[in-house]
Amino acid sequence: MTADIDKTAGPESTPPAGPEAIKAIPVRHYGRYISAVAAIAIFVSIVYAFAQGQINWDAIPEYFFDDRILKGVGQTMLLTVLSMVIGIVGGVVLAVMRLSKNPVTSSIAWFYIWFFRGTPVLVQLVVWFNLGLVFEYINLGFVYKDYWSSFMTPLLTALLGLGLNEAAYMAEICRAGLLSVDEGQTEASHALGMSHSKTLRRIVIPQAMRVIVPPTGNEVINMLKTTSLVSVVQFSELFRYAQDIGQSSGAPVEMYFLAAAWYLVLTSVLSVGQYYVERYYARGSSRSLPATPLQKIRANLLSLSNRSGGGAKA
Amino acid sequence: MTSKVTKADSGTPMVKAEGVHKSFGPVEVLKGIDLEVKPGEVFCLIGPSGSGKSTFLRCINHLEKVNAGRLYVDGELVGYRQKGDKLYELKDSEVALKRRDIGMVFQRFNLFPHMTALENVMEAPVQVKGVSRAQARERAGQLLERVGLADKAGNYPTQLSGGQQQRVAIARALAMDPKLMLFDEPTSALDPELVGDVLDVMRDLAESGMTMVVVTHEMGFAREVGDSLVFMDEGVVVESGHPRDVLTNPQHERTQSFLSKVL
Numbered sequence: 001m002t003a004d005i006d007k008t009a010g011p012e013s014t015p016p017a018g019p020e021a022i023k024a025i026p027v028r029h030y031g032r033y034i035s036a037v038a039a040i041a042i043f044v045s046i047v048y049a050f051a052q053g054q055i056n057w058d059a060i061p062e063y064f065f066d067d068r069i070l071k072g073v074g075q076t077m078l079l080t081v082l083s084m085v086i087g088i089v090g091g092v093v094l095a096v097m098r099l100s101k102n103p104v105t106s107s108i109a110w111f112y113i114w115f116f117r118g119t120p121v122l123v124q125l126v127v128w129f130n131l132g133l134v135f136e137y138i139n140l141g142f143v144y145k146d147y148w149s150s151f152m153t154p155l156l157t158a159l160l161g162l163g164l165n166e167a168a169y170m171a172e173i174c175r176a177g178l179l180s181v182d183e184g185q186t187e188a189s190h191a192l193g194m195s196h197s198k199t200l201r202r203i204v205i206p207q208a209m210r211v212i213v214p215p216t217g218n219e220v221i222n223m224l225k226t227t228s229l230v231s232v233v234q235f236s237e238l239f240r241y242a243q244d245i246g247q248s249s250g251a252p253v254e255m256y257f258l259a260a261a262w263y264l265v266l267t268s269v270l271s272v273g274q275y276y277v278e279r280y281y282a283r284g285s286s287r288s289l290p291a292t293p294l295q296k297i298r299a300n301l302l303s304l305s306n307r308s309g310g311g312a313k314a
Numbered sequence: 315m316t317s318k319v320t321k322a323d324s325g326t327p328m329v330k331a332e333g334v335h336k337s338f339g340p341v342e343v344l345k346g347i348d349l350e351v352k353p354g355e356v357f358c359l360i361g362p363s364g365s366g367k368s369t370f371l372r373c374i375n376h377l378e379k380v381n382a383g384r385l386y387v388d389g390e391l392v393g394y395r396q397k398g399d400k401l402y403e404l405k406d407s408e409v410a411l412k413r414r415d416i417g418m419v420f421q422r423f424n425l426f427p428h429m430t431a432l433e434n435v436m437e438a439p440v441q442v443k444g445v446s447r448a449q450a451r452e453r454a455g456q457l458l459e460r461v462g463l464a465d466k467a468g469n470y471p472t473q474l475s476g477g478q479q480q481r482v483a484i485a486r487a488l489a490m491d492p493k494l495m496l497f498d499e500p501t502s503a504l505d506p507e508l509v510g511d512v513l514d515v516m517r518d519l520a521e522s523g524m525t526m527v528v529v530t531h532e533m534g535f536a537r538e539v540g541d542s543l544v545f546m547d548e549g550v551v552v553e554s555g556h557p558r559d560v561l562t563n564p565q566h567e568r569t570q571s572f573l574s575k576v577l
């Protein structure tokens with residue numbers, strides 16, 4: 001019994017000199033060629049149909065970086081980020097509440113989720129907007145007192161509507177994440193004298209993130225698109241500005257295309273961000289992390305240059 | 315129980331159990347455990363699977379609540395405060411405070427997979443005791459060296475063998491400077507050739523005077539390192555004594571039949 005286990009070096013690391021490399025004719029995948037040709041044909045015909053249509057394509061690049069559009073993009077992103085922050089924080093709190101042993105706490109969370117998941121977000125937005133009919137004033141004692149209608153700005157209404165609804169969905173995602181963490185982790189942490197909240201923050205949540213992040217990425221992208229509903233509470237964002245420009249410039253359909261293009265750009269950026277967040281939370285979970293696209297490109301370039309370099313020398 | 319002093323005799327036992335009962339729903343798992351662990355002693359707990367060894371160990375640091383009887387660690391009641399003849403449950407924060415002094419090593423290691431070996435060892439001193447990160451890092455480095463893993467400090471648990479993970483887990487528990495260490499079958503999940511390294515670390519720890527309660531199937535370790543041994547079956551202590559006596563000359567028929575299966 002020695003204290004050090006030094007695994008004896010495995011099989012010889014030099015490649016065997018023996019057998020000749022196999023040169024076989026690979027299986028031909030004719031189905032792939034046929035489906036690729038069909039897909040390209042369909043795509044081309046769709047593009048052609050649109051190009052032939054009664055659409056003023058020039059209007060799109062003309063307005064693509066219009067100040068109002070850029071402002072709308074900014075508002076859309078702001079709304080997405082803030083609503084998701086409310087949603088994620090609220091979701092974590094609700095998930096912890098639902099998993100709590102205290103029956104009052106878990107029932108409250110259950111009720112919240114039941115209510116907010118059970119009603120359309122558009123309806124919730126309109127209700128928030130009209131809540132002034134129920135509460136004339138907002139009164140937080142000495143701290144703050146005002147008319148409800150002047151307190152509830154369009155931004156706040158939109159944030160509450162989107163964020164609180166999102167929290168209900170995030171709660172279920174977070175709950176699944178928290179449940180995915182082995183109980184032994186909580187036990188080990190408690191055995192070290194860590195409190196419940198420290199155990200959650202330092203041990204359980206970081207591990208739950210691996211399960212939470214992918215569906216959350218989905219939620220962010222969904223949220224980005226759902227923000228286009230908030231014009232009903234008089235908040236202007238990308239879709240609303242595009243609509244306005246469309247009406248004043250006489251190119252309404254073109255502006256919808258423009259908005260669609262911007263949403264695509266934004267969701268693409270978010271997808272890339274999601275990739276890196278997932279990679280961050282994967283640390284320690286697999287023996288080696290997958291390469292980032294950049295690393296892959298670099299590795300490919302290196303191997304290319306090595307190959308050509310080797311060939312030149314030979 | 316007569317007190318046959320082996321090592322230190324400072325009066326208060328490190329662990330004292332008086333008629334400890336524990337049930338899960340209708341199932342009674344511990345049916346009145348009486349035992350005493352002296353400071354500095356290596357106390358081995360053996361018995362068939364399902365006899366309640368883990369449950370008893372978990373009662374000691376209050377991961378499980380005792381239903382009846384009294385359990386003391388270093389003279390203090392576990393999980394409760396006694397005022398007059400009334401018992402008051404301790405708050406979570408008070409329980410946590412007591413757990414600082416009791417290290418626990420699990421069968422399945424339970425290292426934190428999102429932290430490196432070094433970070434695993436640093437975590438509790440920094441988060442619980444408020445030790446500075448620099449200080450904790452230095453101490454963690456020393457502890458990893460002590461368990462023979464100085465060169466693995468930057469590895470994540472998945473990049474370590476089972477034996478290495480278990481040694482990190484021991485270092486992690488030691489980082490809190492516990493006065494008592496609990497081991498729940500620390501080598502049962504290991505490949506046979508890795509068991510020795512973990513036992514070596516435990517032997518070293520025993521020699522340094524640590525009080526240890528060890529649930530184990532390693533009879534060789536119990537015989538060589540143990541100061542006392544208890545054989546448990548179906549939630550009761552069947553036989554206890556010095557490991558050499560119990561292992562070589564078991565008095566009870568149940569002990570005999572168990573030992574004949576594992577030896």
Ligand SMILES: Nc1ncnc2c1ncn2[C@@H]1O[C@H](COP(=O)(O)OP(=O)(O)O)[C@@H](O)[C@H]1O
Nearest residue numbers: 338341343361362363364365366367368369370
């Ligand atoms: N959390 C629990 N809920 C219900 N039954 C449990 C629980 N933990 C342990 N048990 C039961 O208690 C008995 C003793 O378990 P355990 O203490 O793990 O035994 P050992 O460690 O000696 O193998 C087993 O029958 C087991 O099924």
Ligand SMILES: [Mg+2]
Nearest residue numbers: 367368369499
């Ligand atoms: Mg067990």
